[in-house]
Amino acid sequence: MNLESAIKFHSPKSPQFTDSPRATASEALTGTDVMAAMGMAQSRAEMGYSAFLGKMGIGKQDSDRAINLLTKYALETCDRVAALRKLNGDIKPAVAQALATYAYLDYCRSAASVKGCDCCAGTGFIEAEVFTMKSPLAGGVRRNVREVVRVRCKPCEGRGIVSAACNDCSGRGKVVDRKKTEAQGVPVMSNCKRCGGRGYERIPSTEAHRAVCEVTDLLSLDTWKKTVKPFYDSLIDKLEIEEAWANSTLRSATR
Ligand SMILES: [Zn+2]
Numbered sequence: 094m095n096l097e098s099a100i101k102f103h104s105p106k107s108p109q110f111t112d113s114p115r116a117t118a119s120e121a122l123t124g125t126d127v128m129a130a131m132g133m134a135q136s137r138a139e140m141g142y143s144a145f146l147g148k149m150g151i152g153k154q155d156s157d158r159a160i161n162l163l164t165k166y167a168l169e170t171c172d173r174v175a176a177l178r179k180l181n182g183d184i185k186p187a188v189a190q191a192l193a194t195y196a197y198l199d200y201c202r203s204a205a206s207v208k209g210c211d212c213c214a215g216t217g218f219i220e221a222e223v224f225t226m227k228s229p230l231a232g233g234v235r236r237n238v239r240e241v242v243r244v245r246c247k248p249c250e251g252r253g254i255v256s257a258a259c260n261d262c263s264g265r266g267k268v269v270d271r272k273k274t275e276a277q278g279v280p281v282m283s284n285c286k287r288c289g290g291r292g293y294e295r296i297p298s299t300e301a302h303r304a305v306c307e308v309t310d311l312l313s314l315d316t317w318k319k320t321v322k323p324f325y326d327s328l329i330d331k332l333e334i335e336e337a338w339a340n341s342t343l344r345s346a347t348r
């Protein structure tokens with residue numbers, strides 16, 4: 094059993110702990126087996142397990158636990174980055190927490206995610222200039238009048254949010270490779286260049302930097318780009334690694 098199938102056991106809507114006939118190997122496990130395996134995965138791979146459940150929207154406490162564990166990990170490892178090592182002990186935990194929170198948000202992102210619309214800053218409306226022909230009440234010459242009106246934002250259709258799916262590949266992560274397709278005469282797909290095959294746009298790391306700036310002004314954008322961003326990226330990788338570890342723990346416990 095993998096993490097994906099563990100999800101349904103967390104959903105209160107689907108009572109899976111029954112003795113109805115089971116079709117697949119993973120379903121041949123009893124509810125007790127599953128509970129024990131999940132308990133084991135949770136204790137041996139707590140960060141990855143909580144991170145995954147939180148990502149799938151099982152519970153806010155799972156997300157909080159994952160962020161707390163990642164913050165702890167960030168604090169333990171951040172001293173290898175000089176700019177972070179130099180931070181005062183009283184602000185370091187807050188910086189680590191900001192980094193961990195954004196790393197977790199990025200990890201949770203998928204092609205199905207939504208993000209705030211950049212065009213209207215999430216409000217759903219934009220101000221637009223319009224020119225209308227107005228004739229003065231007292232008669233006279235009709236003339237063009239410039240007005241600023243609030244109109245519904247086009248990219249998000251007034252919802253204030255847009256899909257995080259990549260614009261170039263529509264979230265598929267693959268695009269037709271024109272050159273290879275022409276050369277080989279059959280459709281050849283390759284990883285989308287814009288999103289690197291992920292299918293969705295990552296959270297701009299500058300947003301994480303902005304959150305850090307609210308804690309301290311000691312990390313300039315230049316320092317961020319050179320040394321702190323790679324550390325931030327490693328936190329996102331850490332979550333992926335921990336999820337894979339939770340998955341393999343669960344698999345071996347239910348083999
Ligand atoms: Zn918009």
Ligand SMILES: [Zn+2]
Pocket residue numbers: 259260261262263264266267285286287288289290291292293
């Ligand atoms: Zn793409």
